[in-house]
Amino acid sequence: MSKRPGSVVAAAALGVITLLLTVIPAGGAAAVPAADAPVTTASATPLIVAHRGASGYAPENTLVAADEAARLDTEWVEIDVQRTKDHQLIAMHDTTLARTTNAAAVFPDRSPWNVRDFTAREIARLDAGSWFGDEFVAERVPTLRQYLHRLTANDQKLLLEIKSPELYPGIERQILAELDRAGWLAEAYPGERVVLQSFSGDSVRTVHELAPEVKTGFLGTPPVAELPYYAEFSDQIGPRYTDLTAEYVAAIQAVDGVHGEPLEVNAWTINDGPTAARIAGLGVDGIITNFPDVVREAIGG
Numbered sequence: 662m663s664k665r666p667g668s669v670v671a672a673a674a675l676g677v678i679t680l681l682l683t684v685i686p687a688g689g690a691a692a693v694p695a696a697d698a699p700v701t702t703a704s705a706t707p708l709i710v711a712h713r714g715a716s717g718y719a720p721e722n723t724l725v726a727a728d729e730a731a732r733l734d735t736e737w738v739e740i741d742v743q744r745t746k747d748h749q750l751i752a753m754h755d756t757t758l759a760r761t762t763n764a765a766a767v768f769p770d771r772s773p774w775n776v777r778d779f780t781a782r783e784i785a786r787l788d789a790g791s792w793f794g795d796e797f798v799a800e801r802v803p804t805l806r807q808y809l810h811r812l813t814a815n816d817q818k819l820l821l822e823i824k825s826p827e828l829y830p831g832i833e834r835q836i837l838a839e840l841d842r843a844g845w846l847a848e849a850y851p852g853e854r855v856v857l858q859s860f861s862g863d864s865v866r867t868v869h870e871l872a873p874e875v876k877t878g879f880l881g882t883p884p885v886a887e888l889p890y891y892a893e894f895s896d897q898i899g900p901r902y903t904d905l906t907a908e909y910v911a912a913i914q915a916v917d918g919v920h921g922e923p924l925e926v927n928a929w930t931i932n933d934g935p936t937a938a939r940i941a942g943l944g945v946d947g948i949i950t951n952f953p954d955v956v957r958e959a960i961g962g
Contacts, residue, residue, distance in 0.1 A: 707940075708947040709956050710737040710820055712930050713754060717951035720793035721761065722752040723800045724811045731815040735953040738812060739820040742805055742836060744829040749781035750805035750839055756825050762787040762802065777828055805836070809843045819845070819855045820927075820949075822880070826864040833857075833867045837875070851896070851920050852876030858899060862891065869894040869919060876920065878927065885909070888916045888924065896920055899949075902928040902936065907943045914944070934959030 714726020715733055722740050730738050741754040757774045758764035764774040764787055771778065781804065790800025803811070812819055821840075826832050840846050840855060848854050857868045858878035865877050878897030882904040883890075891898065896918040900909075910926050918924045927947035931937045937948055937959040950956045 705946075706960055707928075707945050708737060709735055709953045709960075710739050710927065710947055710949045711735045711953045712739050712949045712951050713741065714738055715951070715953055717932065717955075720790045720797050720800055722754055722803070723789055723797075724803050724807065725790070725797065725800055727808065727811050727815060727817065730953060731817060733954045733957075735817075735957075737818045737820055737947075739822065739949055740808060741822045741824040742832075743776045743824050744832055744835070745776065745781045745784060746778055747780045747782075748835070750832075750836060751776070751781065751784060752803050752805060752808050754824065756828065758784065758787065758802075761792055762789045763791065805839050806843065809840070809845060813843070818853075820878075821855065821857050823857060823859040823861070823864050823868075826859060826861050833864055834871055837868065837872050846872065846875065856897065858897065862894075865891075866894040873919075878925075880929075882909075885912045888913060892916050892918050892924055894919050895924065896922065897925040897927055897946075899927045899929060902931050902940050902948075905940060905943055905945070910943045910945055914946075931956060 711730035713721035714723065715729035715735065716726055719726040719729040727738050740752045742750055743753050743756065744750055753776055755761065756776055758776060758779065759774045765772070767787060768774065784802050787802060788799055789802045790797025821836065823832060823836065836857065837846070845855050851874050856876045856878055858880055859865050860880040862879055865879050868875060868877050876896045877894060878899050879891045879895045880899040882900040883898065898913050905928055913926050914923045916924050925946035927949055928940050928945045929949035931940055931948050931950050932952050932955065934955055937950070937956040940948060941960040948956055948960070
């Protein structure tokens with residue numbers, strides 16, 4: 662993703678961190694900014710990432726959601742990856758199939774319909790679109806391989822979340838192997854085409870240890886004092902947008918990530934123009950959204 666020039670951050674790095682160690686408790690997350698708190702002006706327009714595809718317009722994590730993001734001229738697509746009973750990688754957010762498929766109707770006796778309890782062939786039978794709208798009836802749950810092929814065809818890039826890795830031992834190595842097989846790890850600079858992220862710091866660290874050249878992100882709002890720890894294996898921090906202040910964003914960017922560039926800040930999930938404009942003003946590097954066109958209109962990206 663976009664790289665913030667080191668000189669912009671370095672000039673104020675020591676002062677910002679000193680300030681924030683007093684403003685933000687070392688053991689707690691950043692405070693939500695007050696309504697009248699001053700904001701800074703971003704040095705560059707944040708990158709826009711389509712959350713689970715353009716999921717405001719199409720069923721999340723489906724191929725049609727990636728296509729809709731492409732139609733809206735959105736280069737980066739975020740998806741969630743889990744593993745089936747027979748060790749196939751699929752795009753799915755929830756650890757159960759109940760919310761976004763008709764698994765309960767097709768397999769009524771297999772509650773709670775955990776992803777890991779179904780084979781890829783069984784999941785391929787499910788309708789993953791009609792819950793969102795009648796026009797998406799029979800849209801399927803794609804495998805990671807299918808999603809990579811579609812993104813390649815669309816000339817899009819991938820922000821891949823490893824979902825609930827504690828349920829799927831070894832999934833990091835398997836995802837990296839799939840990406841490598843599809844040619845997605847042959848890049849001149851880490852993060853030009855794919856970034857792997859997770860809410861699990863252990864999972865992010867595992868990715869870095871297995872493939873040090875791959876760009877990684879930690880999802881969460883670490884205390885300022887803990888940022889150097891996450892920087893040992895991360896290039897990005899992904900906080901919920903309601904946790905952000907201009908000072909906290911600057912503190913993150915004042916720390917160099919594992920590849921020697923300032924840590925980037927990707928805020929999620931922002932779906933309206935005024936909020937997007939406000940968060941862009943805090944200086945974030947990326948905005949993750951279900952409605953990439955709405956955010957683009959608000960921030961001019």
